[in-house]
Amino acid sequence: MVTRTTLEALAPLTLVAASWLALLAGSDIADRRNTPPSRVVMGLALGLASYAACSVAAWLLMPVAAPLDGEARVLMALGMGCAGSETARIAMTWGATRPAVRGPLQNALADLAAAGDVVPLIGLAVLFSIAPQPTESRLNGFPLIALGVTVGLGVVAGVLAAVLTRVESRQTERWGILVGAALMGVGLCAALGLAAPTALATMAVVLNLLARDRAALRAMLASTARPVLLPVMALAGAQIDAHDGKAFWLAVALVPLVRLGIKLPVVAVLRRGLAPSTAMTRWAGAALMSAGPVTACVGLVVAARLPGPIGRLVLASCVASIIAGEVVGLPARRRELRRAGEGSSRRETPAPDAKVVT
């Protein structure tokens, strides 16, 4: 029903919507300034461990099924690393949207997830900077400059949006400013072959740091999460292309298995460093298997930026990762929360330190 032509026609929308999810992720990262540093470090460590493990596994195993060598092999490995390093913040709303499901463990999981988002977004910027730039770009062959421009564009967009929202209190004009700055960032990054999601996440962080009404702006942005996420997920699924044969199935299996293989032992070790009241089991790593907005965003933008086997296989692994997260992560999280006494079915007053995660 949805043809390739339709998907190609929707390409601009896909790019903007996917990058917007990164903006929301950036907004959430910036919102967590009160997160204990130890959890930030742990979340980053978990994300980096997943990234490294997925990259190494892809580097070693993908050439078995796909003819990859040299630069293509590196790009595939880095893409798979991005595909495997998110822990979905939005999955944690399973707890935050239910009054009875709140408490220290819920917060700990959400903090780890939020910090982990930084890894795939930085990984994406690195991947796009070293990938061959469009022939018409003067950044071709200057990966470090490309990386700097990615972050720089995000900073400029964030500063402009923050300054303008300081002098503009009307809601509709504020939407125009936010959408305008974001679109400009996405368009310029796409034209230069850079990672638009990273630029937008940077923009959101800068906006949150500099804007006067940051809470109101965050609320505005958060209200778009659900309407944007659902079509992005559908578009990610619709773009799956299984014609790479063995390589496709390897990509589908590799990332979820490596994620599980790395998260279980890493979380088993890290759990001692979390708040004393948390009662995480050694299997708690499975509860952090969820992947969502950032992974879908990675899959879609990599597929658009690197058309061909790399883009197709990274997208496939992203979708597989999201599905595996739903199948494995959700029940595991419920089990952990119930075990910790935070997941009873009766409605009760939210815990004082509970945070809303979007």
Add this chain to the structure above:
Amino acid sequence: MSATGSKSWRVRAVQLLVLLITLGVAWAARYTVVADSGVASAIAGLGLLLLAGILVSELAEVVGLPHLTGYLLAGILAGPHVLGLVGDEAVERLGVLNELALALIALAGGAELRIDGLRKALRSLAWAHLFQTGAILVAVGGAFMAMKRFLPFLDGMGWTATTMVALLWGVLAATRSPSAVLGILTQLRPKGPLTEMTLAFVMSSDVVVILLLALTIAAARVGLDPAAGFSLSTFADVGHELLGSGALGTTLGIVLAAFLWLGARKSARGGASLPEGPPADPDVPADAGAGGDRNLLLVLIALGLPLSALLKYIHLNPLLSFMVAGFVVQNFSRGGERLLHAIEQTGAVVFVVFFATAGAHLDLPGFVQIWPVALTLAGLRLAVTIVAARAASRVAGDAPVIYRWGWSGLVSQAGLALGVALLIVREFPAFGEGFRTLAIGVVGVNELLGPVLFKLALDRTGESSGAAYPPQAG
């Protein structure tokens, strides 16, 4: 900033600086990317037009210009003919978004019309349409004929053929701009007889123009090529367009009303139509998330684009259909205000996209070649509009404010006039291109001048009010 403009010079300086930085970033990126990069350029162009449109409109307010003029100026500035930051290809690609913007504008326009108000103004409206249409067809059409020697595309045409082309020009001159009027109304939130009368007139003028155009095209076919013979097929097409658009608009209105009813029912039961996550922060304004209306807005956006394309595909009039839909929701359901509120949330974004793209579209090099004729025709149209409006008001016994300023909202022309010109190009390719170039020039003048005059009138009559806007920071 309030409707009358109340931001400090410091704020204006900041806005100017941000505008320069924005243009600088876009220029640097354009320098870095050697060629136009298709979709990416269009996305960046849209972002640039949004930011530049908002900023230029703010700065234009310092000298009392309406926001719409600022959006147009931003489009002209960033567009292909001045700074070239948004290329021709990008401007063409953004045309798709214009369809969506126009759909939302028409929906809002229909929802602004109330049956009670229309009933009261029926007599005035009828006289106004009669005088405006008659006077413009005769006087502007006559002037067009008189200027024949300045119009190369009329070379070699006989008296009858020239009369037919002049009639077509008269129809084009009779078009108004509902989007420009609504843009001004969205900015100023005015209330009063002038506002109501102008809105009712420009929205209903769409139907008048469609009928008139069909009649004139049928006559022009015969006048330009006597061998063609008079055909009733044009009237069948018009009937199909008007009735089909009305029927589809009514259906869409009923669907929207049902959606609004369901949403209201859900809210009454104690929940938002979709949970968005509670903004518990005390610093967050109550409407920052505005979940319910935002969901409605998303439905409208999701419906607007494909429906506009579908309506065009089956040769119906999207403007009329969406206008009827808005009218149905406002007058035959309880969801009218909620619909309006949801569309108003898009306010700046929709109008900036629509008018900044229109500004970028303006063919300045073409205008340079025809400006004396274009200015003369635009000036004459303005004069005829004023005289006709006053005559109609006198006959109808309108309030003094309508008599004095009733013409002010009728000067603007935009997409509808260009659509008419495009249709004439398709129907009469022999002279169409020259006709269209002149039309673009005249519409450009009216597009820039009209909003300024309408805002001036609303300010002078005291109907404009900044009360709807919250006090500004800075």
